[in-house]
Amino acid sequence: GAVVSQHPSRVICKSGTSVKIECRSLDFQATTMFWYRQFPKQSLMLMATSNEGSKATYEQGVEKDKFLINHASLTLSTLTVTSAHPEDSSFYICSAIRLDFTDTQYFGPGTRLTVL
């Protein structure tokens, strides 16, 4: 299988601060990565599609100015939660597409964000 890493795995921050989460594909190049959010006991919710070298595509209802996505290389995408508030506390998960005949999506281990 393919390996996707995320950093940090856990972050606690004060309300109003910004938090950056990194997603890396370690053993393959990924032109497309996805960012999800998951609240406790709820389904995965796709936030945005991150494309290398172009602007991210956000899902309806997701504020692009609050959740900044940068996909500067074929192995790295970052999600920055700006001016975080307690309601942004969630489990953020990235995934990357390995472009082979299966076009399989591989998930990172996730980042648990707690905003105090």
Next chain:
Amino acid sequence: QKEVEQNSGPLSVPEGAIASLNCTYSDRGSQSFFWYRQYSGKSPELIMFIYSNGDKEDGRFTAQLNKASQYVSLLIRDSQPSDSATYLCAVPDRGSTLGRLYFGRGTQLTVWP
């Protein structure tokens, strides 16, 4: 919006039994299907994918696909307590977003000793 429906669960089976997880999808043109497992507090991990009608076996897992009925299932033989997790069925977007998946809400499986 593609629809992917999974049996609501939770599903509870004894150790050693066969667990059967079901999924239906709305897009008749869908060609590939993925099963992911998600342990509580963890991210999803790929179990299997299937493209062709019929069965695909990988160890204790068997995926079954029936495109005419728009139905895909996952069987877990000799279920173990370590199989207790939420199982997600996913279908790719056939539109413009390469690789995007539509997920079902998941079926929570508990295997009791």
